Amino acid sequence: MGEQAAFAKMNGLGNEIIVADMRGRSDHIAPAAAIALARDPATKFDQVMAIHDPKTSGTDYYVEIINCDGTRAQACGNGMRCVVQALAAETGRNRFTFETLAGILTAAEHENGLISVDMGKPRFGWQEIPLSEEFADTRRIELQVGPIDAPVLHSPSVASMGNPHAIFWVDRDVWFYELEKFGPLLEHHPIFPERANISIAEVTANDALILRTWERGVGLTRACGSAACAAAVSAARTGRTGRNVTVTVPGGPLEIEWRDDDHVIMTGPAEWEFSGTFDPVTGAWSRDNAAAPAKRGVA
Numbered sequence: 001m002g003e004q005a006a007f008a009k010m011n012g013l014g015n016e017i018i019v020a021d022m023r024g025r026s027d028h029i030a031p032a033a034a035i036a037l038a039r040d041p042a043t044k045f046d047q048v049m050a051i052h053d054p055k056t057s058g059t060d061y062y063v064e065i066i067n068c069d070g071t072r073a074q075a076c077g078n079g080m081r082c083v084v085q086a087l088a089a090e091t092g093r094n095r096f097t098f099e100t101l102a103g104i105l106t107a108a109e110h111e112n113g114l115i116s117v118d119m120g121k122p123r124f125g126w127q128e129i130p131l132s133e134e135f136a137d138t139r140r141i142e143l144q145v146g147p148i149d150a151p152v153l154h155s156p157s158v159a160s161m162g163n164p165h166a167i168f169w170v171d172r173d174v175w176f177y178e179l180e181k182f183g184p185l186l187e188h189h190p191i192f193p194e195r196a197n198i199s200i201a202e203v204t205a206n207d208a209l210i211l212r213t214w215e216r217g218v219g220l221t222r223a224c225g226s227a228a229c230a231a232a233v234s235a236a237r238t239g240r241t242g243r244n245v246t247v248t249v250p251g252g253p254l255e256i257e258w259r260d261d262d263h264v265i266m267t268g269p270a271e272w273e274f275s276g277t278f279d280p281v282t283g284a285w286s287r288d289n290a291a292a293p294a295k296r297g298v299a
């Protein structure tokens with residue numbers, strides 16, 4: 001049994017998030033605890049965002065990201081927005097600097113309640129994705145789904161936001177494709193030695209696209225923030241859109257700006273659902289009666 005830790009069940013456009021307060025502790029959430037929480041319908045999550053004391057001077061917190069299968073991830077855009085909203089309500093601050101496996105990132109909550117996260121610079125080199133074989137041009141790699149002579153999907157763009165993404169471009173409704181069928185096959189394809197998040201994107205305007213994602217370590221989710229970033233920068237670098245794109249995921253819209261300094265800024269909402277305490281060793285948890293924390297504006 002471990003000493004109880006506070007948590008908040010939240011979501012970012014329907015991406016199910018648990019924000020866990022691990023500050024002031026030397027322990028970490030055990031994979032078994034994460035898997036137990038993921039199995040409970042009430043606390044079922046896509047990612048746990050564990051807030052730890054800072055590791056690096058100049059940062060406020062270290063954030064550990066755990067997928068519902070217990071694997072660690074380098075980036076989680078929707079989860080970071082939930083972390084910002086929770087910390088802003090607790091501290092009254094509206095700007096934060098975090099460290100994650102993907103590096104240092106900054107974030108801010110706006111007066112209207114929306115949250116912007118600087119997701120850092122995208123990586124496009126085949127070894128940075130990573131891919132298991134060399135591709136000189138990662139704007140489209142040789143990978144396809146379905147019959148050789150009539151592939152259902154082919155030639156994805158690949159990019160990393162600290163975590164690996166493959167974006168398949170389609171010219172029709174993204175719901176036409178059986179992502180639940182071939183998402184797992186592609187996630188585990190040998191070309192992705194660290195697996196990958198698999199998305200289907202339909203570009204609808206020079207500043208808009210629609211996205212569905214099968215997430216690495218999770219499966220289908222209603223939103224994937226880092227995939228929205230990866231899709232927006234891939235759309236821009238393949239000439240499909242400009243550098244400011246509204247990415248509409250099943251849970252709603254995210255605004256993505258690929259700045260001239262190469263940083264990718266993602267802006268969107270976060271939503272608190274309930275809070276409680278849990279055991280980081282076993283995953284046993286209990287709900288408390290806390291009310292929704294005051295948050296700025298109306299997103």
Ligand SMILES: N[C@H](CCC[C@H](N)C(=O)O)C(=O)O
Nearest residue numbers: 073076077078163216225226
């Ligand atoms: N499943 C992802 C991590 C979470 C990504 C997503 N929830 C987001 O909002 O970016 C991975 O293993 O790379």
